[in-house]
Amino acid sequence: MEVGEVSVPETSNFSKIYDTLQANPYFNAGAGLAGIGLAMNVLRRSAQIGNTYFRRRFMITLQINNEDAAYPWLLDFINKRSAQQTRNLSANTIVQQAESGKTELSISFLPGHGQHFFVHNYRWIKVERQREKQVIQRDGIRTPFETVTLTTLGSDVTFFKKMLQESAKDAIDNTQTGLVIYQAVGPQWLRFGIPRKKRDIQSVILDKNICQELCQDFEEFTKSSNWYADRGVPYRRGYLFYGPPGTGKSSFISALASHYGYSVCLLSLSERTLDDDRLNHLLNTAPPNSVVILEDIDAAFVSREDPMANHPAYQGMSRVTFSGLLNALDGVACAEERITFMTTNYVERLDPALIRPGRVDRKQYFGNATEDMLRKMFLRFYPSSTSSQADLFIKSIKSTENLSPASIQGHFLLYKDNPMDAIDNIHRIFD
Structure with a gap:
């Protein structure tokens, strides 16, 4: 290069090429679509990663199927607490017939298949009940396999543990045993x-x-x-x-x-x-x-x-x-x-x-009836009665020294719905 000549950068050639491509409408359309597609793919991938991260760090899930004994307990627990939100129900009917022919019918309603929302301990919970194609056999009866999935915000899994324990306790407490x-x-x-x-x-x-x-x-x-x-x-x-x-x-x-x-x-x-x-x-x-x-x-x-x-x-x-x-x-x-x-x-x-x-x-x-026992028995047999009526009943009994609770109960059974009749006829205890 001689003295006084100015060097032109090679990048100017690339500029000319870029300007030429930019002036080409077909190239611009393709590059734009490719850019949008790439950007959307990046955004979608980022959303998936973000959703996965969020669910792992800030959401907890409980899944249980109908092979588990707690499955109906949990559904009943959900139904009782989502009565204002759930409109999709399924019925479970039990018919009991004695040898004498007496028949008793009990119907319980559970959340139907699909999605439900309810609030428990001030926290929104999403419930998804799904029925699979496969079936299970229990006590000779073929039943479709079902799962229920509960999801809520939080990171403490003890929330669902306590909830499952509550549902089991409710079911056991309400079980009719003899x-x-x-x-x-x-x-x-x-x-x-x-x-x-x-x-x-x-x-x-x-x-x-x-x-x-x-x-x-x-x-x-x-x-x-x-x-x-x-x-x-x-x-x-x-x-x-x-x-x-x-x-x-x-x-x-x-x-x-x-x-x-x-x-x-x-x-x-x-x-x-x-x-x-x-x-x-x-x-x-x-x-x-x-x-x-x-x-x-x-x-x-x-x-x-x-x-x-x-x-x-x-x-x-x-x-x-x-x-x-x-x-x-x-x-x-x-x-x-x-x-x-x-x-x-x-x-x-x-x-x-x-x-x-x-x-x-x-x-x-275990002694005979005292005044305190008489008062408790009277108010228990007649819940709608007043304290003054209980006092009148006690005063109507001349002596409680040899009066057993069994004799008092027998007297109340004669006047199941009328406390004043029980008071007016108190003399019948001593007959």
């Missing part, structure tokens, strides 16, 4: 009839805080198995309920067992075929989650300190010996996890060895 009664037949326990309807524990009216104290004692024992094992104490509990007839001893035991989901095993020591070996076997083979009731324990034995113990009238009443009963209650071969209730109308007739600690851990007196 009190199962077992009776000793030969060397085994057999169910006696069909399960009976459970009795509300609050329906057994006791004086002061006896009900709450006994419930607390029973519940504390059922939760203390580790405490007993750590200290080497036999995990058994014995109760003695004593008092006049008709004061609610047996009724309270049944209500207590029902309240905590226990069955009842009835055993009569006066049975002629019962001996020491069979008694010991029955007490140690009671069904799981059951309590054993020995009613009228005083009728089987007379205290060794009682002058009537050697009277001929008391001889040969039972093949069970007193020492055999003591060993069955607190012997070396006694089973663990056993709860025994004994009832009597005459506690003074019982031998001290029978009711010592270890065989009887708690004694409770």
